[in-house]
Amino acid sequence: MKSLVESQMVIIFGATGDLTRRKLIPSLYHLERKKLLTRCTPIVCLGRQDYSREEFLQSLDINGSVDNLNSQVWQSLAERIEYHRMDLESVLADDFQSCIAGIRQRYACAGNSLVYLALPTRVFQGTARLLSTLQEQTGWLRVVFEKPFGEDARSAAELNASIRSVLDEEQIFRVDHYLGKELVQNILTLRFANTLFASAWDSKSIDHVQITVSETLGVEKRAGYYDRSGAVRDMVQNHLLQLLAFVAMETPKSPNPESLRDEAVNVIRQLEPVAREDVVLGQYLEGEVDGDRVSGYCQEPGVAADSTTETYVAFRALIDTERWRGVPFYLRTGKRLGRRFAEIRLVLRQSADTAAIFGPVAANTIIIRIQPDEGIALAFNVRSPGESGRTESVLMDFCHHCHFGPNTPEAYEAILRNVMLGERNIFPRWDWIEASWHYIDHLRAVAARPVGYAAGSSGPLEADTLQAGNHHVWHEGVTRQILPLPFHHVRRSD
Amino acid sequence: MKSLVESQMVIIFGATGDLTRRKLIPSLYHLERKKLLTRCTPIVCLGRQDYSREEFLQSLDINGSVDNLNSQVWQSLAERIEYHRMDLESVLADDFQSCIAGIRQRYACAGNSLVYLALPTRVFQGTARLLSTLQEQTGWLRVVFEKPFGEDARSAAELNASIRSVLDEEQIFRVDHYLGKELVQNILTLRFANTLFASAWDSKSIDHVQITVSETLGVEKRAGYYDRSGAVRDMVQNHLLQLLAFVAMETPKSPNPESLRDEAVNVIRQLEPVAREDVVLGQYLEGEVDGDRVSGYCQEPGVAADSTTETYVAFRALIDTERWRGVPFYLRTGKRLGRRFAEIRLVLRQSADTAAIFGPVAANTIIIRIQPDEGIALAFNVRSPGESGRTESVLMDFCHHCHFGPNTPEAYEAILRNVMLGERNIFPRWDWIEASWHYIDHLRAVAARPVGYAAGSSGPLEADTLQAGNHHVWHEGVTRQILPLPFHHVRRSD
Numbered sequence: 001m002k003s004l005v006e007s008q009m010v011i012i013f014g015a016t017g018d019l020t021r022r023k024l025i026p027s028l029y030h031l032e033r034k035k036l037l038t039r040c041t042p043i044v045c046l047g048r049q050d051y052s053r054e055e056f057l058q059s060l061d062i063n064g065s066v067d068n069l070n071s072q073v074w075q076s077l078a079e080r081i082e083y084h085r086m087d088l089e090s091v092l093a094d095d096f097q098s099c100i101a102g103i104r105q106r107y108a109c110a111g112n113s114l115v116y117l118a119l120p121t122r123v124f125q126g127t128a129r130l131l132s133t134l135q136e137q138t139g140w141l142r143v144v145f146e147k148p149f150g151e152d153a154r155s156a157a158e159l160n161a162s163i164r165s166v167l168d169e170e171q172i173f174r175v176d177h178y179l180g181k182e183l184v185q186n187i188l189t190l191r192f193a194n195t196l197f198a199s200a201w202d203s204k205s206i207d208h209v210q211i212t213v214s215e216t217l218g219v220e221k222r223a224g225y226y227d228r229s230g231a232v233r234d235m236v237q238n239h240l241l242q243l244l245a246f247v248a249m250e251t252p253k254s255p256n257p258e259s260l261r262d263e264a265v266n267v268i269r270q271l272e273p274v275a276r277e278d279v280v281l282g283q284y285l286e287g288e289v290d291g292d293r294v295s296g297y298c299q300e301p302g303v304a305a306d307s308t309t310e311t312y313v314a315f316r317a318l319i320d321t322e323r324w325r326g327v328p329f330y331l332r333t334g335k336r337l338g339r340r341f342a343e344i345r346l347v348l349r350q351s352a353d354t355a356a357i358f359g360p361v362a363a364n365t366i367i368i369r370i371q372p373d374e375g376i377a378l379a380f381n382v383r384s385p386g387e388s389g390r391t392e393s394v395l396m397d398f399c400h401h402c403h404f405g406p407n408t409p410e411a412y413e414a415i416l417r418n419v420m421l422g423e424r425n426i427f428p429r430w431d432w433i434e435a436s437w438h439y440i441d442h443l444r445a446v447a448a449r450p451v452g453y454a455a456g457s458s459g460p461l462e463a464d465t466l467q468a469g470n471h472h473v474w475h476e477g478v479t480r481q482i483l484p485l486p487f488h489h490v491r492r493s494d
Numbered sequence: 495m496k497s498l499v500e501s502q503m504v505i506i507f508g509a510t511g512d513l514t515r516r517k518l519i520p521s522l523y524h525l526e527r528k529k530l531l532t533r534c535t536p537i538v539c540l541g542r543q544d545y546s547r548e549e550f551l552q553s554l555d556i557n558g559s560v561d562n563l564n565s566q567v568w569q570s571l572a573e574r575i576e577y578h579r580m581d582l583e584s585v586l587a588d589d590f591q592s593c594i595a596g597i598r599q600r601y602a603c604a605g606n607s608l609v610y611l612a613l614p615t616r617v618f619q620g621t622a623r624l625l626s627t628l629q630e631q632t633g634w635l636r637v638v639f640e641k642p643f644g645e646d647a648r649s650a651a652e653l654n655a656s657i658r659s660v661l662d663e664e665q666i667f668r669v670d671h672y673l674g675k676e677l678v679q680n681i682l683t684l685r686f687a688n689t690l691f692a693s694a695w696d697s698k699s700i701d702h703v704q705i706t707v708s709e710t711l712g713v714e715k716r717a718g719y720y721d722r723s724g725a726v727r728d729m730v731q732n733h734l735l736q737l738l739a740f741v742a743m744e745t746p747k748s749p750n751p752e753s754l755r756d757e758a759v760n761v762i763r764q765l766e767p768v769a770r771e772d773v774v775l776g777q778y779l780e781g782e783v784d785g786d787r788v789s790g791y792c793q794e795p796g797v798a799a800d801s802t803t804e805t806y807v808a809f810r811a812l813i814d815t816e817r818w819r820g821v822p823f824y825l826r827t828g829k830r831l832g833r834r835f836a837e838i839r840l841v842l843r844q845s846a847d848t849a850a851i852f853g854p855v856a857a858n859t860i861i862i863r864i865q866p867d868e869g870i871a872l873a874f875n876v877r878s879p880g881e882s883g884r885t886e887s888v889l890m891d892f893c894h895h896c897h898f899g900p901n902t903p904e905a906y907e908a909i910l911r912n913v914m915l916g917e918r919n920i921f922p923r924w925d926w927i928e929a930s931w932h933y934i935d936h937l938r939a940v941a942a943r944p945v946g947y948a949a950g951s952s953g954p955l956e957a958d959t960l961q962a963g964n965h966h967v968w969h970e971g972v973t974r975q976i977l978p979l980p981f982h983h984v985r986r987s988d
Contacts, residue, residue: 186877189852193875193885195845196694196858205693255851351689357749358683364690378872378890381687383680385902387911391687396872396892403888408879417881 004421007040008112008139009104013127014119015045015083016059019146023177024116025081026065027413032077033070036417040109043077044100046086056083088119088126097133104137112139114419120225121145121159128166135166142419144173147238148229153437160430173419174433178239179426180411180418182400183370187246187344188260190368190376197366200348202323207363208472210345211243213333213370216289217340218455219311223302230309232281232447235333237440241268242428243370244329247344248319257425261432268435272318279447280462282312284336287455294336294455310450311335314463314474315443330467330474336455342370345475362393365475374400374408498915501534502606502633503598507621508613509539509577510553513640517671518610519575520559521907526571527564530911534603537571538594540580550577582613582620591627598631606633608913614719615639615653622660629660636913638667641732642723647931654924667913668927672733673740673920674905674912676894677864681740681838682754684862684870691860694842696817701857702966704839705737707827707864710783711834712949713805717796724803726775726941729827731934735762736922737864738823741838742813751919755926762929766812773941774956776806778830781949788830788949804944805829808957808968809937824961824968830949836864839969856887859969868894868902 010028012020031037045056057078063069084099104111113134117127124145134141145163150156163172178184190197200206213235219226226234242264249263285296298305312334319329348364355361358381365379376398381391400408409417418426428436453460458476467473504522506514525531539550551572557563578593598605607628611621618639628635639657644650657666672678684691694700707729713720720728736758743757779790792799806828813823842858849855852875859873870892875885894902903911912920922930947954952970961967 182877182879189875189877189885193848193852193855194858195699195842195848196690196860196872196874198845198847199699200690200693205689251847252851348689351692353692353745354687354689357746358687361687364688366690376874376876376890378690380690380870380892381683382870382892382894383676383683385676385898387908387915387917391683394892394897396870396890398874398876398888398890400876404879414881421881423881 005036005038006112006420007038007107007109008114008420009042009044009100009107009109011044011046011100011113011115013046013086013088013115013117016047016049016051016056017118019118020045021060022065023410023412024118024416025060025062027410027416029062029066029069029074029077030409030413031417031420033073036420037077039080040107041080042103042107042109043081044103045081045083047083048085048087050085051083053081053083057081088123088130091130093129093133096130100134110139111137113137113141114416115141115143116416117143117145119146121149124159124162128162131166140422141167141171142173142422143167143171144175144415144419146175148233149174149238149433150437151229151233153434153441156433156437160433169430172430173424173427174430175415176238176242176426176428177411177415178242178370179428180409180414181370182408182414183368183374183376184243184246185414185426186376187243187368190366191247192251200366201346203325203327205348206327207347207349208327209247209329210343210347210472210475211240211247211329211331212344212474213240213243213342214337214458215333215335215340216337218284218294218336219297219300219303223300227303227307227309231311231313231333231335232440232444236313236315236331236443237436238428240331240333241436241439243344244268244317244331245432247346248321248324248329250321250323257423260425261429265429265432265435267319267321268432268439270320271439272320273439273442274315274317274446276446276448278317278466279313279315279443280460280466281310281447281450282314282334282453282460282463283307283309283450284311284334284455285452287336287457289336289338289456296452296455297336308449310447312337312450312453312459312463313447314459314466316466328467328472330472332459332463332474334453334459338456338458339476340372343475344368344370347472358391361391367395376400499530499532500606500914501532501601501603502608502914503536503538503594503601503603505538505540505594505607505609507540507580507582507609507611510541510543510545510550511612513612514539515554516559517904517906518612518910519554519556521904521910523556523560523563523568523571524903524907525911527567530914531571533574534601535574536597536601536603537575538597539575539577541577542579542581544579545577547575547577551575582617582624585624587623587627590624594628604633605631607631607635608910609635609637610910611637611639613640615643618653618656622656625660634916635661635665636667636916637661637665638669638909638913640669642727643668643732643927644931645723645727646935647928650927650931654927663924666924667918667921668924669909670732670736670920670922671905671909672736672864673922674903674908675864676902676908677862677868677870678737678740679908679920680870681737681862684860685741686745694860695840697819697821699842700821701841701843702821703741703823704837704841704966704969705734705741705823705825706838706968707733707737707836708831708833708952709827709829710831712778712788712830713791713794713797717794721797721801721803725805725807725827725829726934726938730807730809730825730937731930732922734825734827735930735933737838738762738811738825739926741840742815742818742823744815744817751917754919755923759923759926759929761813761815762926762933764814765933766814767933767936768809768811768940770940770942772811772960773807773809773937774954774960775804775941775944776808776828776947776954776957777801777803777944778805778828778949779946781830781951783830783832783950790946790949791830802943804941806831806944806947806953806957807941808953808960810960822961822966824966826953826957826968828947828953832950832952833970834866837969838862838864841966852885855885861889870894 245264252259314332317329346366384390739758746753808826811823840860861871
């Protein structure tokens with residue numbers, strides 16, 4: 001990978017939104033701290049609010065979003081932050097162009113532009129004509145799109161066509177911030193830089209796979225968006241299918257990033273269409289989370305009392321490749337569950353030899369903990385000390401922050417830095433997005449309506465039926481052994 | 495495994511020696527504490543010293559050998575400890591028999607006898623006629639023999655014949671206390687109760703194996719014995735070859751203990767005879783260990799100034815089986831080295847696929863830490879956080895005492911308990927000992943004379959040449975990541 005530090009203008013559309021304050025500015029701060037931004041990197045923030053520059057800087061509440069702020073670093077970054085009020089509907093392309101040209105002149109930079117659209121993609125049309133004006137500059141232009149990328153296969157294709165009418169494919173960076181997470185990037189290292197795991201990574205060794213992204217939060221302030229979207233489109237089409245792609249893809253044929261992206265597309269295309277009984281949707285009812293009484297989804301502000309939007313989904317995926325034929329991949333995600341964790345488990349097959357000597361033992365399981373408490377563990381069997389002759393399943397654990405300390409880049413820092421480097425490994429390509437929407441459109445079409453589950457539970461009991469035929473069970477996430485006792489669920493059926 | 499608690503008479507010959515005080519009595523104490531001895535278990539201690547019972551109990555210094563002694567438990571055990579002065583040369587078999595009969599009458603026990611010969615086996619003749627008298631009793635008779643079992647193949651065969659003239663094979667328990675160590679017993683569980691490891695346990699996956707037993711102690715008070723024996727006979731013929739057997743044996747054909755012992759013999763028989771250049775012997779010179787100046791081996795009290803006894807040995811073993819053909823096993827042990835640790839490392843092969851994507855990476859390594867800090871770890875590769883694209887080798891670790899606490903039985907407790915249960919898994923069978931002596935006799939015959947190494951170093955530099963042709967290097971032992979920084983060696987050549 002390159003480790004270039006280039007000058008560039010960073011232009012953020014939608015700069016007064018949450019994403020800018022919570023993720024983009026803190027990430028730019030960390031890049032500045034690590035000297036990965038040149039002095040010639042103006043941060044041009046564009047938004048609809050009528051802020052002065054000072055009011056805008058104030059609104060960023062940098063002390064609230066960065067721990068142990070180094071005020072010198074922040075000062076140096078803040079000096080280069082500009083704010084301009086801009087209404088996408090009405091602004092004239094010429095005015096935008098001359099505003100940018102003016103800044104560029106002041107900074108005497110090369111003409112590189114990193115444009116971050118911190119906006120819903122449905123308003124893309126408003127920015128298209130502005131982006132055209134940047135095409136005329138001398139340096140590179142890279143434009144970053146946030147999810148959701150469309151609402152189904154059709155709208156995604158329309159959006160993509162409209163983007164491609166203004167930008168070339170290599171100028172487009174579609175963000176899935178899960179791919180910026182350190183432990184997600186580590187999936188490929190685990191698989192391809194470790195012969196022990198590489199040789200076990202197929203249907204001969206793996207019995208089944210579980211991918212869980214479990215949230216405790218409810219719909220929060222995103223009801224307007226969420227109630228139209230639901231868990232399948234908000235989480236599965238992007239994050240969960242990306243995790244599946246990283247876990248299940250074939251070995252890339254070369255270190256070329258396109259090679260990696262080719263394999264990520266291939267695996268999504270090989271997913272078998274799900275049947276109705278392979279999917280369980282759920283919607284949270286009132287309940288208790290972390291000791292607090294919380295309301296049901298339909299009682300949330302901004303949600304219709306009779307909404308049938310799913311806040312939970314569990315499904316069984318099968319992949320029609322030589323490597324994975326017959327191995328069930330169980331995926332699930334939901335809001336207002338009992339515990340916040342994201343984890344991938346690969347449960348290995350048992351062997352007859354083992355049973356002959358030891359009787360029944362627990363399956364070896366490779367556990368990738370994406371969050372919180374990032375790490376990689378292996379559940380394996382040891383002797384119970386003493387004379388019982390029993391075995392006990394224990395964890396062999398690698399704790400990421402124990403080893404690397406707290407300085408691992410957050411997902412959005414990795415995202416921004418990769419755009420600056422022009423590295424595409426962690427950005428889904430259009431054909432990937434298209435393939436995943438086709439899979440998701442079918443899944444949504446066949447799924448039954450959501451069933452209720454109590455907030456604070458581990459989801460609808462119906463999700464267990466997905467695995468029942470195979471005698472598998474959902475795992476509820478591990479906490480490292482040296483931490484206090486793991487959180488225990490009290491599942492309440494409803 | 496049975497978990498029977500039977501009454502029995504424990505008879506210890508050589509009871510005034512170190513082994514009884516440091517290992518046997520503390521182990522009996524722990525068995526008493528765990529209620530694994532009945533009240534009808536007299537401990538009959540026989541020795542040459544003219545002690546009263548009270549003097550003998552005093553000499554055991556139980557507070558010095560057991561942490562946090564529970565005085566009630568000790569009281570209950572001590573009440574059953576008898577001491578009798580006995581000169582093996584002169585005692586009459588009739589006197590011995592009536593002494594035992596008297597005790598047995600007082601205890602009204604079943605006639606089971608566990609006899610522990612805490613004596614050099616060369617004085618076995620003196621005990622033989624006494625043991626014969628125990629054959630007449632009604633219960634079982636089990637006799638435990640300490641190492642060394644002979645001094646070469648010939649003397650071991652003579653000893654065995656002389657033992658077999660008095661005892662049946664199933665009455666004989668030959669101790670290798672390494673096999674009582676929890677992490678040594680765990681080797682079989684690791685291999686045969688874990689499909690991930692089971693499927694990697696052969697020459698297709700393993701590049702080479704290292705077995706190290708590194709001691710910081712010198713010859714201490716054992717010069718008389720040690721100078722006649724040397725490291726090869728004191729450590730390799732038994733402990734190191736047993737570790738090799740556990741690591742390399744084929745899967746036992748049944749859970750029957752004899753099946754396991756069959757495979758342990760087979761692997762020793764398949765060892766290729768070593769060549770002169772496969773062995774390096776060493777002898778420690780003066781140096782510094784743990785900050786203390788220590789003298790060289792030839793300056794130790796009781797050692798001849800021109801002794802050529804080896805205190806260190808490193809050698810390369812090859813096993814002529816389908817599973818291991820071509821995989822070097824590097825074994826070494828020595829006294830007065832820089833660090834005390836016993837560890838087995840299986841270093842996995844690299845793959846061309848990995849190199850194509852990641853360039854050169856560290857080999858996956860399975861690490862079995864026998865002592866201190868018992869555990870099992872896997873060295874594997876993760877991404878270095880950030881953008882370098884580099885990988886870093888880290889440890890995924892299982893710490894035995896962190897998980898099971900401090901109550902894991904010590905080796906001698908396991909040894910005693912297994913004899914009481916009649917379990918033979920962890921006792922080398924005669925054919926194993928015979929095969930290992932044949933291998934060792936040849937090794938000793940071809941080896942060059944010892945070279946010097948500084949006390950406190952990691953052994954003679956010549957040991958590196960064993961591995962040089964294969965581009966392997968000796969590993970110096972790991973300490974778990976959550977402990978303070980590992981000890982670093984300053985190797986001083988001499």
